[in-house]
Amino acid sequence: MALLLKDGQPVGDSWTHLDDAAGAVPEGPVIVSLDRWRRDRAALITRNTPVGVRLKSNQLAPEIAADLARFALVALEFPRFRDGRAFSTARELREHHGYTGEIRAFGHILPDQYQFLVRTGFTTVELPDGAGLASWRHALAEIDVAYQAGVAGDAPLSLLRRKLATGPK
Amino acid sequence: MDTATQIRTPSAAAEAGIYHYDALDHAFITRRVEAFREQVQRRLSGALSEDEFKPLRLMNGLYLQLHAYMLRIAIPYGTLSSKQMRALAHVARKYDRGYGHFTTRQNIQYNWIKLEDAPAILADLASVGMHAIQTSGNCIRNVTTDQFAGAAADEIVDPRVYAEILRQWSTLHPEFSFLPRKFKIAITGSGHDRAAIAVHDIGIRARSGPGGAVGFEIFVGGGLGRSPFLGRRLADWVPEADLLGWLEAVLRVYNQYGRRDNIYKARIKILVHEVGIDRLREQVEEEFARIRGPKYRLDPEIVETIRRHFAPPAFAALPAVSPALEQARAGDPAFARWTRSNLTPHRQPGYAAVTISLKPTGGIPGDATSEQMEAVAALADRYSFGEIRVSHEQNLVLAHVRQDDLPALWRELGRHGLDAANAGLVGDIISCPGLDYCALANARSIPLAQDISRRFADLDLQHRIGPLKIKMSGCINACGHHHVGDIGILGVDKHGVETYQITIGGTATEEAALGQVVGPAVGYDQVADVVEALVALYLERRGEGESFLQTVARIGVRPFKEKVYGAAA
Numbered sequence: 040m041a042l043l044l045k046d047g048q049p050v051g052d053s054w055t056h057l058d059d060a061a062g063a064v065p066e067g068p069v070i071v072s073l074d075r076w077r078r079d080r081a082a083l084i085t086r087n088t089p090v091g092v093r094l095k096s097n098q099l100a101p102e103i104a105a106d107l108a109r110f111a112l113v114a115l116e117f118p119r120f121r122d123g124r125a126f127s128t129a130r131e132l133r134e135h136h137g138y139t140g141e142i143r144a145f146g147h148i149l150p151d152q153y154q155f156l157v158r159t160g161f162t163t164v165e166l167p168d169g170a171g172l173a174s175w176r177h178a179l180a181e182i183d184v185a186y187q188a189g190v191a192g193d194a195p196l197s198l199l200r201r202k203l204a205t206g207p208k
Numbered sequence: 209m210d211t212a213t214q215i216r217t218p219s220a221a222a223e224a225g226i227y228h229y230d231a232l233d234h235a236f237i238t239r240r241v242e243a244f245r246e247q248v249q250r251r252l253s254g255a256l257s258e259d260e261f262k263p264l265r266l267m268n269g270l271y272l273q274l275h276a277y278m279l280r281i282a283i284p285y286g287t288l289s290s291k292q293m294r295a296l297a298h299v300a301r302k303y304d305r306g307y308g309h310f311t312t313r314q315n316i317q318y319n320w321i322k323l324e325d326a327p328a329i330l331a332d333l334a335s336v337g338m339h340a341i342q343t344s345g346n347c348i349r350n351v352t353t354d355q356f357a358g359a360a361a362d363e364i365v366d367p368r369v370y371a372e373i374l375r376q377w378s379t380l381h382p383e384f385s386f387l388p389r390k391f392k393i394a395i396t397g398s399g400h401d402r403a404a405i406a407v408h409d410i411g412i413r414a415r416s417g418p419g420g421a422v423g424f425e426i427f428v429g430g431g432l433g434r435s436p437f438l439g440r441r442l443a444d445w446v447p448e449a450d451l452l453g454w455l456e457a458v459l460r461v462y463n464q465y466g467r468r469d470n471i472y473k474a475r476i477k478i479l480v481h482e483v484g485i486d487r488l489r490e491q492v493e494e495e496f497a498r499i500r501g502p503k504y505r506l507d508p509e510i511v512e513t514i515r516r517h518f519a520p521p522a523f524a525a526l527p528a529v530s531p532a533l534e535q536a537r538a539g540d541p542a543f544a545r546w547t548r549s550n551l552t553p554h555r556q557p558g559y560a561a562v563t564i565s566l567k568p569t570g571g572i573p574g575d576a577t578s579e580q581m582e583a584v585a586a587l588a589d590r591y592s593f594g595e596i597r598v599s600h601e602q603n604l605v606l607a608h609v610r611q612d613d614l615p616a617l618w619r620e621l622g623r624h625g626l627d628a629a630n631a632g633l634v635g636d637i638i639s640c641p642g643l644d645y646c647a648l649a650n651a652r653s654i655p656l657a658q659d660i661s662r663r664f665a666d667l668d669l670q671h672r673i674g675p676l677k678i679k680m681s682g683c684i685n686a687c688g689h690h691h692v693g694d695i696g697i698l699g700v701d702k703h704g705v706e707t708y709q710i711t712i713g714g715t716a717t718e719e720a721a722l723g724q725v726v727g728p729a730v731g732y733d734q735v736a737d738v739v740e741a742l743v744a745l746y747l748e749r750r751g752e753g754e755s756f757l758q759t760v761a762r763i764g765v766r767p768f769k770e771k772v773y774g775a776a777a
């Protein structure tokens with residue numbers, strides 16, 4: 040099972056990724072694809088257990104805007120680290136749609152992207168298999184100044200600069 | 209850091225027009241260098257594979273080329289201090305082969321770098337506030353501008369203020385560092401566009417409105433490469449306060465909807481072409497309406513604070529005409545010739561902006577040795593408030609020289625081989641590195657530029673021909689901007705043979721146009737002959753005071769084609 044990271048720390052994961060092919064929905068919180076959500080929407084709602092939705096990088100925020108209140112979690116996929124669409128999707132969810140639930144990154148992600156994830160509104164990261172925890176934690180802390188507004192907590196400094204909450208204390 | 213003391217700076221003139229880093233900025237780039245040092249260590253020890261290391265090194269401007277690593281250093285909007293120029297000279301001498309290459313993006317490249325030296329180079333440069341952040345990768349690249357910003361007589365708004373704001377805003381942008389493709393922004397503040405804004409992903413023209421308010425006209429989707437497009441107008445007037453919010457909107461639309469299935473169709477120009485400028489404008493405006501608000505508003509106080517970094521230097525009150533200059537002109541034809549091609553009118557009476565040509569006869573366009581860089585730094589200290597510009601034509605500029613000092617400056621430049629009197633003339637060739645260095649190139653460009661330069665070695669001939677831009681690229685990626693040259697030369701590989709396609713009639717100014725193909729591609733050995741024939745026809749057919757472009761527009765391509773290929777063509 041992939042290691043889940045929040046604020047640079049490993050945390051327990053109560054969620055299960057459900058395949059589209061899987062028949063019965065297991066107990067507990069599940070993350071389903073957008074296709075499956077659309078197909079089994081009524082059944083998933085009546086389950087009365089937290090449900091999360093999983094978006095591919097070409098599935099953008101407007102696709103889930105109407106149902107957003109029903110999701111306790113939105114998981115955004117990075118098929119390759121170069122595909123940066125999910126950074127915009129996360130930010131749209133936070134800033135335009137007022138989403139306050141968990142936004143999770145999964146797929147092919149580099150430690151050097153960790154701070155960008157936090158600053159565009161991601162809450163958690165499913166680390167790729169074999170990823171070194173140390174480099175992820177280091178990446179979050181190594182730069183403590185940003186030059187533009189972001190989603191995560193930061194404190195204005197002088198000029199355009201902001202002090203990042205994630206930087207070294 | 210021992211190198212900080214090695215890069216000695218004479219306590220020179222206060223540098224004009226340089227955005228000086230404060231402690232926060234210094235801490236930021238120092239941390240970046242340390243992060244990269246660790247990554248290189250992991251690569252050298254084998255902990256990182258080349259595959260894993262590649263994106264990391266690219267974020268620090270380090271490319272793997274044909275023969276060695278190439279390191280590209282950012283020179284924000286082409287402006288640097290004499291101290292920074294000395295640091296560039298130091299890097300060339302200590303880590304490269306004693307020279308560097310100034311690029312069409314107003315940056316500098318070193319072509320013979322060892323991987324293990326890269327962190328030390330970046331540390332040396334960080335000590336003078338320089339870095340390689342975002343000189344590669346699919347992110348917002350170095351913002352470029354008019355090399356005569358803050359000096360040109362025809363300037364309306366100083367674009368450096370906004371270029372610096374854009375540099376800061378785009379630095380490690382969390383949302384826009386993994387775009388579909390690289391993203392280039394250019395800004396001009398003059399009616400006459402010397403920043404080539406029409407061929408950038410975003411081109412910005414700063415304008416002045418009622419009551420002195422600053423606003424921006426924005427063009428989008430310009431670019432060269434295999435599908436050349438001129439930028440389309442996206443907005444007539446974006447108020448200063450909305451600039452960043454507006455750009456966020458454009459970038460967000462591009463990040464979400466730009467193509468990612470094909471690297472050759474991933475630039476924003478293709479999105480503009482496919483969805484149409486009107487639909488794109490709707491999307492951007494919709495996005496901006498949601499973004500609009502205090503968070504993204506550009507605070508006038510921030511603009512003012514940054515503007516103070518670009519305050520005019522302490523100019524002396526001088527008469528508009530310098531008797532010393534006039535006398536020297538009358539007495540020395542070679543000097544007079546140089547003043548005709550290499551000076552640009554200055555807004556301040558008694559001053560001139562000087563172009564230092566890096567295009568000596570037979571030279572490599574844009575190359576400068578460590579010794580030359582140091583000489584330019586010393587001359588900048590003595591004559592131009594310690595400040596230097598890099599132009600997208602791959603020359604250097606001293607922007608604020610007293611006309612009285614021009615004869616002495618010219619003599620000094622001559623001692624260092626920097627006095628070529630050909631700025632803007634046929635010998636002032638823009639060229640990419642081509643097959644001599646570049647892993648992408650199909651054909652040589654540097655030796656060809658040298659051949660053509662030798663062909664037009666006669667400076668009197670160059671001056672007789674007048675302004676004429678030759679631009680050359682060694683492959684379809686068009687780093688040498690061949691589409692927008694009066695004469696454009698594109699190297700292509702035809703079944704293993706280097707051949708060259710020639711275009712005429714292109715320009716990147718406010719009247720931007722793409723060149724038209726003259727005829728079938730020619731071999732390496734014929735290119736200089738073809739260029740000579742094209743120039744000869746221009747001289748035969750031009751009307752009084754008519755530019756090359758005007759002649760092409762009036763008589764068409766056909767006469768040029770016939771001249772080159774014979775009447776039967």
